[in-house]
Amino acid sequence: MPKVHSEIRIMWLMFLMIVAIAAWFLELHLLSYLCALALVMSVMHYVDLIQNPTQDIATQFDAEHVRNSKVPLYLASLLAVLGAVMSWHWVLGAGITIWIFFFLRWLRRLEQQLNRLQHLLERQQQSSQQGLTPAATLSKSKTQSEAALRTEAECNSQAELKSGAVAEPESKFASESMPESASEFKSSLESAPFALQPQQGEVTITAADSVELSISTGSTQTNTPDLNMLDQVKSWLFQGNPVLKAAICILLIGIVLLLRFATEHWQIDLAMQLALLALLSTSVCGLGCRLFRKNPSFALGLQGLGMAGLFLSLFFAYYNQVIASFPLAAALYMCIMAATIGLSLKQNSIELALMAMLVAYFAPFSLPIRDMSSVELLTYYLLINIAIAILSSVRPWKVLVHIALLTSVVIGSGYALQHADFAQLPMLLLILAHTAIFIWLGFRYSQLIAKRDLQQFQLKPVLDIALIFGAPTVAYALVYLLYFESILWQASLSFAFAVVFAGLYALIKRKAHIDVIAQSYLSLSLIFLSIIPAILLPEQWSVVGWALQGVLVFAYALWRDLAIGRYLAMALLIIAGLSGAYYLLESDDLPRSVLWCLSLSYIVVVVLANSCERFRAQYDNLMAVFHAMLMFFAFAILLLLFADQFDLDEHPSLVLLLLSIGLFILNEIMQLLKATWTWFIPKCLAMLPILLYALWLLVTQMDQGQLIWVSNVDAWYFAASGILLFGLSLRTQMNYATVQEPISASALLSLSLASMVLWPAMPYMSLMILPLLFCAWGFFRRQDHKLVMIWQSNASLMLLLIWMICSQLFEQGAFDVYWLPVINPFDLVSLAALLAMIWLLSLQLKTRLDRGIIAILAVLSLLWLSSYILLRALHVYLETPYNQIELWGNAVVQLSLTLLWVSLAFITMTLAKRLKLRALWILGASLLVIVTFKLVLLDLSHIGTLLRVFSFLGAGLVMLIIAYIAPIPDLPSSDREDTVPK
Known part of the structure; x- marks a missing residue:
């Protein structure tokens, strides 16, 4: 497994242990038990990730191996859970002891298996050197005595225990070189049979090692602009010196707590305290500068810690009136910021700039009382962003710019919205000032990249959209909210943004190496011009304007294959939806035609995108998720419209039937257009509001354990809807193996809804009749691969388990039609469900589901259903307690x-x-x-x-x-x- 994945897994296990121990001391015993259970399952899963490929490799190489069953581990876990629930501490201890014993035995066998494979590989290496064939090597290794193998394993184990680490061949094999499948391992072995153990004197440096080496030696090449923000964050977290970074974070928290404690409790002169802290911070920063040549990474950490201490000291000094003069405080702040900029540029260190700027951003929130106004906070952030603009004008540090943008938007705007203590004009000027800085940063960053590598420069969405498109869009959204009640201001500011970007386009369009930036500014200008008509429409009808404009822009973008146009259309449709939700909640007289137009616009966008292969080729993950959400909200809106149109007291299921018919017809159109996954995901999300409404109908019409339908016609409307949704689930162009789980879940849920009509007096039993008949059909038509795939899914297994538990606990009509034990409807359906469960578990044997889990489920299902059949008989004839x-x-x-x-x-x-x-x-x-x-x-x-x-x-x-x-x-x-x- 990759090194980063191993670290994440170790962190996960440590987190579970820490939470479990802390919860136990806080007397949250249930949380401790849950964490312990998660820890047990995680450990077993991680060991299983090593065992399964190891057994596959051993099978392929015809090596001897032991098959380990995890049934004792599951039984011991159940015993421990039972002891914990019933407060039987000795049972809990016995379960934990048994689990530890079998788990250690499992690890020992796995260790022996890895030793055998290592021995086999060494034999193959020797045979390759001697010219022997692999077959001869295998036969030779098989003839070696078992005692010798066992002796070698014991020696390896003792050596590992003495050294405190896993032996190099095993750990390399288990943690780095373990393939996803045995075939991959075999191919890698054939291509490099000696790669498992490096020879003496040989040094292998991977790409990750070279990155870590460059960080540890203070190389300035770690901040490559080719990495996106997520990659650079991962690089900063998992490479370099993580202990140093953790120490700096802890020390910063300690400094903040010390300053707050000194402010509130210490009797020593506060000015002296802050002066000593500032002197100490300056000394730490100076020491970092002195150590830079010897240990760059450690020196940068000290410099960042010193700068952070200076920022915090200045803030607490001004807060406590130690520095009463605002100009003096501002001058000192500028000096500290200038020193930070100078050191960052001189040492080419983004780490130092990040540490200093993050502390500067969060310094106001470290004060004991945060009474800063919104205008003051945004003005303060403006100064920080100016410093970042100076840095980024020289160095293309996109992570720094992105963090500045996110912090200003999330914290700054969130603080302003929470306090609402500002006038419109000062806030408008601050928003425009921040926007100007980020527009410059977007332009300058792209310009630096273009100059550095003209041939490879292109408009990358993760890179340029965040800088060039993100800042103006977010800025105008804030201005739109600021003047939400003034259409004139909204349209005027949109026109002003369009003029600004048109002017920028005119200024830089003649420079060939930044032509792509000019085209981006032209797109922004057209975007702000295009939204003016929708803004000028009357209040509620602006929803229609946004929606229609989104449809038109999306159609044009599909025709011209413009990614920016598709993103713009998504934004317009989102604005239409948010505006529609606002007017729907705020006013009672919203015209229903507005909602009809909004929902149909959403559906038209999805149909357009799937209308031909050329349009479907433009799909990406973001667009697929967005269209899925469009279909969900479109059918949710249609549900509200139909519910308002028809009388739900007379025919509540008619709405369900109409929606099912509409989605079924739409699915058939998509089948004719041969839409595959681009339609499958939106279809599943469109079914969700329909299924939720059906469940709501069942809950509202349930009375004392029985379904009371409004009329027989309404019941058959409900059944017809279930049948339509069942057919809709099965009708797809996708390969069933690819979308097995969603097809199985939606099909069985829909068929269960249709089955609810058959026996309203016993709804839990009625729920299972049609699914069991469908299961019997699948059993007798096992040659039909699609039917088998539906029942071989985890979804079908989970739904059947849920029914088995809930039906026995909550069915209230089981004794209304009770003739003899077993010879009664509910017992017969329960036995049929048990047979279905056994068949489903036999199908799961062909999947990757653990055989131990399958055995446990089979035993528990048999005990559960047979015990309830017996309990019902005893209750009828002997009047014993039941449930x-x-x-x-x-x-x-x-x-x-x-x-x-x-x-x-x-x-x-x-x-x-x-x-x-x-x-x-x-x-x-x-x-x-x-x-x-x-x-x-x-x-x-x-x-x-x-x-x-x-x-x-x-x-x-x-x-x-x-x-x-x-x-x-x-x-x-x-x-x-x-x-x-x-």
Whole structure:
């Protein structure tokens, strides 16, 4: 696995442990248990990521390996969870102990397997040097004694324990060279058979190593503009000296806390305290400058810490009136900022600039009382942005510029919106001043890049849109909100922005090396001109203007293949949606034609984008997600319109039927246009509001566990809607293997909704009738690959598990039609669901789902449904508790459950012996383990003496019979050959 992924996983495990321990001391025991469970599952998953490829490699190379079952680990986890829930501490301790034992045994076997593979690779290396064939090498390695292999593994383990680290061949194999599949490993082995172990005297330096080396030696080449912002943030976090960065952050927090404590509590002269801190910060900064040649990265950290201390000291001095003169404070601030700029440029260090600027941005919020007005904060940020403009005019540091933009927008505008303590004109001037700076930064950055590498320069969305397009767009959005009630101001400012960018285009269009920047300014000018007509429309009808303009711009962008046009159309459609939501919430007389136009505009955009192959080729991830959200909101709006148009008291399901018909027709049109994934995602999101409305209808019409339909016609409207949605889910141009999970989930949910109409008096049972018939059809037509794919999904397994749990707990009509045990509708449907679950689990054997989980699910499903069938019979004939806590203390119930579970184990293990199915026998043995725990944990303390004797005698007698007639089947010959003795 990659090094960065390993670090992230270690961080995740440490985070879980820290949260669990902290929650335990805070007496949040439930959170501790959840974190412990997540830690256990994460550790097992991470080890599994190493084990599975290792077994695949061993199989391909015909090497000996041991198959490890994780069933004991799952059982131990369940035992520990049971102990934690029931507050049985000794059971909890036993479960944890058993889990640790089996987990360590798993690791030991995995270690031995890795040693064998390493030994095999060494043998192959020697044979390659001696001219032997790989087959001869394999046969030779197989003939080596097992004792020698075991001795080598023990020696390696002792050496690892002494050195405190994993042995180099294993760790390299496990953490760096582990392929995704055995075929990849085989191909890499064939191309470089000696690459696993470097020879003596050989030094291998990878690209990541070279980057880290350059950072540690203070190289100035780490801030390459070719990396995007996310890559540079990752580089800063995971490379270089992370301990130094963590130390600086902790020290900064300590300085802030020290200053606040000194301000509020210390009796020493505050001026003396701040002077000493400023002197100390200056000394730290000077020491960093002195150490720069010896240790650049450490020196830069000291310089950043010193500058941060100076900024904070100045702020606290001005806040506490130690420096009462504002001009003096401003002059000192300018001196510190000038020193920061000078050091950053002289040493070509973006790290120093980042540390200093971030502290400067957040310094006002470190004060004990933050009474700064919005205008003062934005003015202060303006000074910082001017300093960043000076830096970025010399060095193309895009991360610094992006952070400045995000901080000014998020913190500055958020602070202003929260306090709302400003006049319009000063705020307008500040917004325009910030905008001018970022326009210059966008131009200058692109200009520097163009001069540096003219041949490779191009308009990259992550790079230039954030700088060239982002700042003006965000600025105008803030101005729009500032003058939200004044259409004249909005249109005038839009025209002013258009004139400014048209002027910039005219000034720089003749310079060939920055022609792309000129074209961007021309696009911005046209954008601000194009939105003026929509602004000038009357209030509510401006929604229609935004929507229609978005559709027209999007159609033109598709025709001309203009990425900027598509992004502009997205922005216009977003503005239309936000304006529509605002007027819908603020006014009661919003014309319904406005909402009709908005929803149809959204649908038209999606249809246009999928109308031909040339348009579909322009799709990217952002556009796919955006169109999916358009379809969701389009059908949500249509749902509101239909609900307002029709009387929901008479035919609430008619709205559901109309929406289903509309989406079905739209899907058929897309089928004719041969739209694939570009339509599949929007279709799934369009179904979501329909399904949510259907669930809302079911909840509102449920009364005392029964569905009360308004009329039979309305019920059949509901059923027809479910059938249409079911067909809609199956009708797609996509390969079922690619979109297996969403197809399965939507199809089964839709079919379940249609099935609710069949038996309203027993809705949970009725819910499962049509899905079970569909499952039977899929079972008898197993040659149909698409049907099998629907039932082989995790979604179908999860939905069936949810039904099995909820139906037994919440079905209130199970006793209304009860004839005999098993011979009644609800028990028959439950048994059919159990058979379906067994078939689904058998299909999951062909997937990557762990076999241990499959076995656990099979056992629990059998116990759950069979136990409830027995509980219903006991409740009918003996009036025992049902779905009540008292049943755990009822002697008859506990005796019956014990005998039932032992009988199921007897049948399962006897059948496994006859059919020689070792896996089925282990399944039955798991039932016996559960019975044993039940006898010890429940029967000894909750039932009477005589029935306790019967429970133990009956269970022991059946176990004795099982031990005689159904011992564990022998391993198949192939498995015996693959199994290595301990």
